[in-house]
Amino acid sequence: MDTPDPTEAVSTVRVNGVSVAVDCAPETALLYLLRNDLGLTGAKFGCGQGLCGACTVLVDGRPVRSCETPVWTVTSRDVTTVEGLAPEGAPTVLAEALGRHQAGQCGFCLPGIFVTASALLRQDPGVDEATVRLALDPHLCRCGSHNRIVAAVLDAAAQSTADHASAGSG
Amino acid sequence: MTPPPRALLTTLAPAAADVGPDPGAVASLGPSLRANPRLGDWLDLTGPGQVRVRSGKVELGQGIDTALAQIVAAGLGVDLARVTMAPPDTVSSPDEGYTSGSLSVQHSGAALRQVCAEVRAACQQAAAETLACEVTDISMDDGTFRCADGEVDYWSLATADILGQQATGLSLPDPGGDQSVVGTSVPRLDLPAKVVGRYRYIGDLHPPGLVHARMVRPPSRGCELMAVDLEPVRRLPGVRLVVREGSLLAVVADREEQALRAADALASACHWSTSKVSPLDARQSSFEAGAVTEVLQEDPDEADAPGSATGSLTSTYSRGYLAHASIGTSTALARWDGAHLQVWSHTQGVFPLRAALAGALGIPEQSVDVTHVPHAGCYGHNGSDDVAYDAAMLALWLPDHTVRVVWSRQDELSWAPVGPAMRACLSAQVDADGAVTSWTHDVWSNGHTTRPGSMPERAFLSQALADGIPTPTAVDPPLARGAGAGRNAVPGYDIPHRRVRVHRLTDMPVRTSALRSLGAHLNVTAIEAFIDEIAQQAGRDPVQYRLDRLSDPRGRRVLQRVAELAGWESRAAGQHGEGAGFGVGYARYKNMGAYCAVIAQVRLVDSVDVVALTVVVDVGQVVNPDGVANQIEGGAIQAASWTTREAVRFDGPHVSSDTWESYPILRFSEVPRVTVDIVDRPDQPALGAGEASIGPTAAAITNAVADALGVRVRTLPITPDAVVAAIAEAR
Numbered sequence: 015m016d017t018p019d020p021t022e023a024v025s026t027v028r029v030n031g032v033s034v035a036v037d038c039a040p041e042t043a044l045l046y047l048l049r050n051d052l053g054l055t056g057a058k059f060g061c062g063q064g065l066c067g068a069c070t071v072l073v074d075g076r077p078v079r080s081c082e083t084p085v086w087t088v089t090s091r092d093v094t095t096v097e098g099l100a101p102e103g104a105p106t107v108l109a110e111a112l113g114r115h116q117a118g119q120c121g122f123c124l125p126g127i128f129v130t131a132s133a134l135l136r137q138d139p140g141v142d143e144a145t146v147r148l149a150l151d152p153h154l155c156r157c158g159s160h161n162r163i164v165a166a167v168l169d170a171a172a173q174s175t176a177d178h179a180s181a182g183s184g
Numbered sequence: 185m186t187p188p189p190r191a192l193l194t195t196l197a198p199a200a201a202d203v204g205p206d207p208g209a210v211a212s213l214g215p216s217l218r219a220n221p222r223l224g225d226w227l228d229l230t231g232p233g234q235v236r237v238r239s240g241k242v243e244l245g246q247g248i249d250t251a252l253a254q255i256v257a258a259g260l261g262v263d264l265a266r267v268t269m270a271p272p273d274t275v276s277s278p279d280e281g282y283t284s285g286s287l288s289v290q291h292s293g294a295a296l297r298q299v300c301a302e303v304r305a306a307c308q309q310a311a312a313e314t315l316a317c318e319v320t321d322i323s324m325d326d327g328t329f330r331c332a333d334g335e336v337d338y339w340s341l342a343t344a345d346i347l348g349q350q351a352t353g354l355s356l357p358d359p360g361g362d363q364s365v366v367g368t369s370v371p372r373l374d375l376p377a378k379v380v381g382r383y384r385y386i387g388d389l390h391p392p393g394l395v396h397a398r399m400v401r402p403p404s405r406g407c408e409l410m411a412v413d414l415e416p417v418r419r420l421p422g423v424r425l426v427v428r429e430g431s432l433l434a435v436v437a438d439r440e441e442q443a444l445r446a447a448d449a450l451a452s453a454c455h456w457s458t459s460k461v462s463p464l465d466a467r468q469s470s471f472e473a474g475a476v477t478e479v480l481q482e483d484p485d486e487a488d489a490p491g492s493a494t495g496s497l498t499s500t501y502s503r504g505y506l507a508h509a510s511i512g513t514s515t516a517l518a519r520w521d522g523a524h525l526q527v528w529s530h531t532q533g534v535f536p537l538r539a540a541l542a543g544a545l546g547i548p549e550q551s552v553d554v555t556h557v558p559h560a561g562c563y564g565h566n567g568s569d570d571v572a573y574d575a576a577m578l579a580l581w582l583p584d585h586t587v588r589v590v591w592s593r594q595d596e597l598s599w600a601p602v603g604p605a606m607r608a609c610l611s612a613q614v615d616a617d618g619a620v621t622s623w624t625h626d627v628w629s630n631g632h633t634t635r636p637g638s639m640p641e642r643a644f645l646s647q648a649l650a651d652g653i654p655t656p657t658a659v660d661p662p663l664a665r666g667a668g669a670g671r672n673a674v675p676g677y678d679i680p681h682r683r684v685r686v687h688r689l690t691d692m693p694v695r696t697s698a699l700r701s702l703g704a705h706l707n708v709t710a711i712e713a714f715i716d717e718i719a720q721q722a723g724r725d726p727v728q729y730r731l732d733r734l735s736d737p738r739g740r741r742v743l744q745r746v747a748e749l750a751g752w753e754s755r756a757a758g759q760h761g762e763g764a765g766f767g768v769g770y771a772r773y774k775n776m777g778a779y780c781a782v783i784a785q786v787r788l789v790d791s792v793d794v795v796a797l798t799v800v801v802d803v804g805q806v807v808n809p810d811g812v813a814n815q816i817e818g819g820a821i822q823a824a825s826w827t828t829r830e831a832v833r834f835d836g837p838h839v840s841s842d843t844w845e846s847y848p849i850l851r852f853s854e855v856p857r858v859t860v861d862i863v864d865r866p867d868q869p870a871l872g873a874g875e876a877s878i879g880p881t882a883a884a885i886t887n888a889v890a891d892a893l894g895v896r897v898r899t900l901p902i903t904p905d906a907v908v909a910a911i912a913e914a915r
Binding site for chain 2: 038039041042043046049050053055056057058059060061062063065066068095096097099100102106109112113116117118119120121122123124125128144146147148150151153154155156157158159160161162163164
């Protein structure tokens with residue numbers, strides 16, 4: 015893998031499986047590239063300091079705070095946003111579970127939580143409640159939807175495990 | 185579906201056009217419909233098969249769009265899928281003032297219910313004429329009127345004439361409504377898009393030619409800008425505009441990251457004066473200085489109170505300033521084309537904001553329009569109006585550009601209005617049986633509103649900074665609208681000889697305004713804690729002591745129910761481990777809204793943890809039970825966060841709690857389990873749900889902490905430091 019160089023202009027970044035040409039200063043936060051240049055507004059600005067989780071995206075499958083991730087650090091890496099995890103017209107188990115539990119009010123924290131929870135479920139489909147809560151601790155929610163969100167993630171985990179088991183037995 | 189015969193008869197009883205306005209009926213329309221009586225101000229049926237609803241109440245994250253859509257679907261007798269909510273704006277929405285005070289279902293819901301009843305009745309009459317049959321022979325299903333000879337629907341009838349008429353109040357909505365929609369937990373309309381990041385919040389708007397702005401605020405309130413060299417900042421890449429007026433500073437750039445860099449550079453170039461402002465500490469008696477006193481309640485014969493009292497108690501409770509701490513920061517867009525100013529805002533009131541902007545900017549009101557766009561959760565008067573002024577002011581500098589201003593997290597936690605710090609002193613005389621023979625409640629607080637509509641002028645933050653004027657003094661809503669600092673200060677129990685006074689502080693070192701439940705958070709906590717102290721001294725069970733002096737049957741019901749659900753009687757057995765405590769809290773919000781009782785379970789080991797909350801509410805008629813449960817649960821968790829974690833912290837004049845590290849709110853691993861139970865009252869008017877659980881939850885936690893410790897902590901937030909201080913004081 016090439017070592018990224020902060021002084022060089024970034025030419026391309028791979029976002030949701032597609033290489034996109036970028037034309038911004040290399041130290042620009044990934045969040046602004048996604049939102050303002052690529053029209054991917056699922057990741058939100060909440061603090062700009064990596065302390066609230068609203069801007070979370072995956073880089074090589076791991077949740078990162080895009081508000082404090084310079085664009086130059088993600089060249090030659092795979093960036094996945096909530097739009098990539100839940101493409102339009104393709105309902106996911108997690109999205110359906112969040113809907114079933116009516117797990118949100120203002121919903122501003124949800125896209126970031128969706129990204130972290132998706133990575134968690136991919137990594138450990140049999141997660142327990144304590145693990146879910148710990149994984150979501152970097153995400154702040156002000157409306158008090160925490161318990162519904164946790165229940166939805168556990169529900170999605172159970173669903174995935176059941177689907178996996180039936181697929182395995184079939 | 186066929187409407188019930190009774191409903192049909194009532195809706196058809198008098199044909200509006202034949203009778204003419206009846207002053208009595210018009211008076212019964214309610215405030216929203218009286219102010220906006222034209223039926224077409226509320227409903228638009230021009231899209232075939234579609235119902236477009238205009239309400240003046242805005243979606244704050246509370247789910248009001250879904251509840252109002254349900255009311256319209258039921259009222260018109262159409263499938264919910266046909267109903268869409270138009271975003272409120274000053275061009276075509278009814279003016280319903282602010283979305284606040286848990287009044288949206290009462291006001292907008294009642295108006296829409298009435299409008300739908302009148303439109304439906306008139307359309308049914310028109311359908312009978314079109315189909316040449318009797319109105320009583322018509323059935324209706326999903327917007328289509330049918331009789332033996334044919335069918336016609338809302339959209340093929342001449343609804344323009346009907347919608348052009350004024351509401352008369354003569355056609356009455358079916359009081360039960362259509363129970364297949366209203367009273368049902370239909371899923372929220374906005375949530376599918378929200379969970380996967382496709383919902384459009386205000387910060388997601390990206391019109392062509394958008395430019396990006398950031399504000400640069402003083403290091404502390406009271407600091408004045410002595411000197412700054414703007415030229416180096418103007419030369420930075422992408423910078424279009426650098427503004428300085430007095431102590432007001434802003435930058436506008438082509439790209440967002442360029443605006444951020446310019447703002448940093450500008451902040452570094454500033455020389456500020458020192459500040460002499462110091463915040464007020466509600467834990468100290470000096471907090472009580474310089475107040476304007478208002479008597480809220482004074483029962484007669486105070487001086488002749490029965491002489492049976494054998495003892496007395498006095499206790500003082502306080503809370504610090506509270507931040508709104510929404511996850512999104514205040515954001516607005518504005519565009520000025522030389523003649524017209526368009527503003528996009530997450531304000532709680534598009535019409536009051538328009539009037540205030542026009543006044544502040546010296547533009548005729550008819551040249552300004554405000555469109556509401558939702559944002560992260562709104563719990564009161566946050567920075568939404570201030571940032572709308574910022575965007576509008578900058579748009580005037582850059583005609584034909586859309587300017588987007590996004591506040592930093594530091595701006596948000598340091599400069600948005602905060603909920604006032606409060607101090608309440610309660611004292612009571614008690615007889616030999618433990619009954620209260622007289623009661624006084626004195627509460628000190630800054631006013632709970634500085635909304636632009638409540639302030640004479642220059643209420644926007646940036647105006648004050650530009651002109652070097654002090655923060656305007658906050659005021660309180662009148663008691664008839666629930667009061668401010670005095671909200672819920674009058675106890676809801678059968679207590680004789682009450683004297684309740686509000687002492688409004690006029691010195692404003694920190695800008696205060698409305699935050700969810702206003703004064704009810706501390707007043708309910710203080711009353712409920714004090715009741716517990718009196719019950720404990722009398723050796724009485726706290727729940728029974730309350731029931732013995734609560735004659736309102738709906739209040740009794742929620743209190744009894746919460747005790748059953750939480751296993752109050754058996755709490756001592758088994759669950760009372762080390763550091764564990766249980767407490768109860770009860771109030772009727774504003775003394776005229778929803779009833780709510782809470783039992784809290786806490787655990788105090790290294791930290792103050794709220795383990796579980798059991799909440800019972802009676803909100804009258806319920807439009808969406810899960811929507812109510814969600815609001816009540818969310819309010820309970822927010823109150824738990826306020827009560828155990830939160831206060832704006834200061835270092836001299838400087839707000840030191842300006843990040844999520846220094847202003848912590850409850851996290852996923854810290855929130856309590858919450859059980860919500862709703863007492864169903866389909867025959868009672870809706871009472872509002874958004875704020876009801878705040879006070880009782882805070883009270884229940886406060887009482888549970890006292891139960892766990894054996895020592896009472898009377899200062900909020902109940903942090904480990906506050907616990908240590910209370911134990912030290914008790915010794």
